[in-house]
Amino acid sequence: MATNMGTVRRRLxxxxxxxxxESAGRKAEETAAHLECSMSKISRIENGMSPVKARDVRDLLEWYGVTDPAQVKAVMQLHKDAQEQGWWEPYEDQLPSGMATYxxxxxxxxxxxxxEPMFVHGLLQTEDYARAVISAANPSQAETVENLVRFRMQRQQVQAERDEPVQLWVVLEESTLRRPVGGREVMAAQIExxxxxxxxxxxxxxxxPSAKGAHAxxxxxxxxxxxxxAIPTVIYIDSIAGNLYLEKEREVRAFAQTFDLVRAAGPDPRKPPQRSRPSQGRCAHHEHHHRPPPGHAPGGPTRLAQEQPQLRQRGLRRSRHRRAPRRSPRLEGHQQAPPAHRPAAVADLPHPHRHQRRVLTRAEGGRSGRETVARTSR
Structure with a gap:
């Protein structure tokens, strides 16, 4: 598929x-005064972010002292190529500012x-996931949402039809996959x-992984x-306040170094991700790094009295050495049966960030003894 080259030609x-x-020694302020426009427009023209009329291009070349016919012809041909309409033109009225350029x-x-710390990258989103994300940002605007969803799916189609699709390298935060955007079914399909x-x-x-902590x-x-x-690399930064394009060599080098540090800190990309369990809402990283203890049965408590006798002994030993409660004067002379201890069920409570084991005592209604319950949090 032949893709539109207008944006790149405009940058050239x-x-x-x-x-x-610069060769003519003209300043941007002088150029803006010559064209009777703002300096910001000159900046946008020179950065390829704004269109320019053919008449203005010829005027600028003449003012800059460019008289070589071959050079003038080449520049005017670039201008002609830059006028080619992009596939995104039907959506442009509803696109956020600068998205057409992107x-x-x-x-x-x-x-x-x-x-991407918050969302799955647009080129990797399912239609339902994209709809959920866009709907959250555009509530009560059903028509706009559907147009933006079609635009996002069209971006993916354009890449799929290219002779050589873009080489895409994405680093996602683990929390992105834990957030149930659109519900569990939508998120499960997105992970697949x-x-x-x-x-x-x-x-x-x-x-x-979230366990990596802070990174660059x-x-x-x-x-x-x-x-x-010879087209320079572009840095794109998106935010609620708008988007920003950077292309100075110093800025590009800083972001390239940051990305290299991030991907070096992440897991080996040669190892394929594992399928998660959608019904439990867990991602592949959670399944690998937070496996349940032996004997755990998903969806219910685990009986470890026979499988882990050492846990039972530990609970009994702690209970045996527990300091006896201080008697109240009003209960003096009252005969109380000594507490009887026996092991009970162990509930597995998965938790991604802490591992601790605690022993609780619970008085059973209608029984004379106390029940020792060991509970494990993961």
Whole structure:
């Protein structure tokens, strides 16, 4: 599939105009005054973020002293190519500011590296997951939600039809998979989709365990988009306040280093993720790192009196050495039977972040003794 190249061509055009201005010794302020526009518009034109009229391109080349016919022809051809309409044009009125530019970059990138702490990356989302995410941000706007869902699915279709799809490397936080976006069934289907996608040769997926603690990218989500030829890498940062594009060499180098640190801290991407148990709402990482103790039966308590006699002895020993309760003066002379101890059921309470064992005593109604209950939290 031949993808639209307008966004990249616009960046190339902006780069040519910037180099021509710098060679002529012109400042951005002078250029803005010459075109009778703002400096921010000159910046957007030179960064490829804003279209420019053919008349303005010719005027700028003349003002910069570019008179070589071959160079003028090449620049004007870039301008013509940059006017090509993108596949996202039907959605542009409802897209967030700057998203059309991102769609253009994405379908032209040869490699995309992304860190996602909150959501599954858009190119890896199922339709139901995408609908749940978009609906949460656009409540009571059913038509807008459906249009944005179609736009997101179209992004995936564009990549699937490319002769050489973008090489996608995504690092997701474990908490992303634990959040039941759209409910358990939707999330279970999303996890299965991720497992399938991770098997593709153009996708590398890492799940950053929560147990890793702090790491270099905790400031927020970002993406690096790399292009062919001499087109510079673009950094994309999305937030509620809007999106930001960075392409200065110093900025690109800093984000590239951050991503390298994050993926180095994550698990080996060559090991495929394991399927989770959707009914329990657990992800692959939880199944691997938080396995239940021996004898555990999912969905109910575990009887360990015979399988783990040492646990029974431990409970009895603790109960035997427990300090006797102080008698109240009102009960003096009252004969009380000594407490009888016997082992009981052990409930397994899975917990992802702590491991502790405690012994509780519980008076049984209608019985003279006390029951020792050992409970394990994981």
């Amino acid at each position: 055009l902006g780069g040519e105009l910037r180099r021509a201005r 769609a253009g970059f994405e379908c032209e990138a040869v490699a995309l590296r992304a860190y 989709h991720l497992i399938t996608a991770a098997a593709r040769p153009d996708v590398t997926l890492q799940i950053m 990218a905790m400031a927020g989500a970002f993406a690096l988009m790399e292009f062919a030829a």
